[in-house]
Amino acid sequence: MEAISFLLLLFVAVPLKYLAHEPLAVRVIGPLHGLAFVAYIWLVIESAAAGAWRRPEALRLFVGTLLPFGTIFNEKLIRERLPES
Amino acid sequence: MSAYLSLKTLHVVVVLVWVASLAANVWLMLLFRPEAVPRSASSQTVLQSWKKLDRRVGSPAMMLVWIVGLWMVSQAGWLAFGWMRIKLALVFLLSALHGVTAGQARRMASDATYTPGPALGWVTGCGFAAVVGIVAMVVAKPLFAV
Secondary structure, rough: OHHHHHHHHHHHHHHHHHOOOHHHHHHHHHHHHHHHHHHHHHHHHHHHHOOOOOHHHHHHHHHHHHHOHHHHHHHHHHHHHHHOO | HHHHHHHHHHHHHHHHHHHHHHHHHHHHHHHHOOOOOOOHHHHHHHHHHHHHHHHHHHHHHHHHHHHHHHHHHHOOOOOHHHHHHHHHHHHHHHHHHHHHHHHHHHHHHHHHOOOOOHHHHHHHHHHHHHHHHHHOOOOHHHHHHH
């Protein structure tokens, strides 16, 4: 959800606001992405503090949220670890 | 009462629940940290009960703080103000600290030989400073941050 909301914000809502002068999409998707971002980062920090991730892995998961498609790139790592955590 | 004031009331209530839960996380770890490892079965029972309570009350309260808070920010256009941006950054820091304490408490509950490191005092200090900063931003709305 974090990845999808980021892509929608970046490639749909922001162009709509600045090219078509339609700010509604940013007002709707912006807070939704903010919420998904906070939830994702919180889960990474919580599970890293619980010992589920090593520091480089947690860093990789964090950096992934800052880049478009980054979270999708990290999905395999998360899925591999899901049964353990 | 207007819809905005109702949301504001809900926001303050869930903030109180969340911060109390965060403080209790830290207090519980400070309480059990000096205990010799492996901890007793009764200590582990307390830690496991707390872990469940944090998962059912503390963490949902944090998410509700964000849901209601972001809704209010978006409706009232607060993001244009510097004090709100500083407040958001401090709430983000407080959420991260909650994540650290919740994860550490979960680890203590599942591993009777695990003890949190000395960084716990640092986490406590940062959490307290963040709460003071958030209250200062909301109440005083300082001129440098308008």
